[in-house]
Amino acid sequence: MCLVKQGFKRLHYPIEVILVCLRWYLAYSLSLRNLEEMRQERGIDVDHSTIHRWVLRLTPKLARVARKKRKIHGGTWYLDETYIRIKGKWHYLYRAVEASGETIDFVLSQKRNKKSALRFLRKAIHQNTYPMGVNIDKSGANRAALMSLNQGELGIKIRQCRYKNNIVEQDHRFIKKRYRAMLGFKTYRTAKVLLEGIETLHMLHKQQIPINGQVIRPVDAFYALVT
Template identity: 50%
Template sequence: MTEKLSPGVGKVLKRLHYPLDVMLLCVRWYVTYPLSLRHLEQMMAERGIAVDHSTVHRWALKLLPVLEKEFRRRKRTVGKSWRMDETYIRIRGEWRYLYRAVDKAGNTVDFLLRARRDKAAARACFEKAIDQNGEPETVTIDRSGSNLAALQAINAPRDVPIKVRQKKYLNNIIEQDHRAIKRRTRPMLGFKKFRCARILLGGIEVMHMIVKGQMDDGGVDQNPAQQFYSLAG
């Protein structure tokens, strides 16, 4: 396996001293299931592998950015009708905001963690989503004034503006999709650092997209676990 590693993973492994398959298993479980780090420590101990919960956390922080970068290279194209909304994430006892967008089929378009809920945050999310996925034809939002102001600012220089709809019931699909992310973050009992939250949420979102079938596996017909492992190279 080490002969086929991506350059990013190979660089990470120089500083980590466990077998890659063990690290990937722990990281995948952590971003897929509602497990705490101490649960993972106990589960690995039952398999005869001694690993501290803080070590699993370090593996996740080192590996997930590399795996997310590779996933984005293989991500399937999303539709042109988007639903955008934000949900709350607790970091150091304070609420922060995870902006998320899905298309009308429920496929994740993009996401962005921000410290504030305002026009600048909403615009940053829209611009990131457009940069990564191309321009949508329509964006549906709720009655948030900051989200509307962000889209109006993005539309201002365009000859053909993005159509904006403010219809809350049409956003049910993304509100339901938030639940999959919140189910995973709940056992974490809040994040301690913004940077850690951003990385771990990125990993959770990547695994969520893989489960939804948003990764191009080259026609190999791999299951979600195999797709996740293939991101390492």
């Protein structure tokens, strides 16, 4: 069944209109009012608040479908966190990529400490597999979390080489660019949902979510996931 039909019992707009708004908002540096104006130019009168409701309702479903299809990564991970402002307060988005830049996993956290890093690592391992090694910056919290995992005899090699973490720091830029266009987040829940959507579209752009075993264009992969 179409993802949109799963998310809404009564549709007052064509499915194609809803899906285009969802993809454009998560993939490009557009505000909700930008989308409202763009739709009006095509003769479609839809309020920006309605688009926002579509995005919040459908994004978790899109991310759940994509998560089941994405590639699994072991090897070496590059772990870092970046700042995200929510209602005037700084939060932290933990992210990890592998050597070619493909996203391994991500977690939004209210704090940056050992407990948060450990929660991220456990989630990433559960969604993927055990890494051979993890490269981090000089963060003591991240190192402490990895050492805690190694007490269970996982044997993950810990490397602290800042310049090698450029790969994940560069990857942060796409997320930050899209986040700024949204003019910040008002609630933790909204931030969590929208960041999950941004990360999912970013993974589609990097062609790391195969469809029926094949790598296809990002736009085609998106519609294959939601229809």
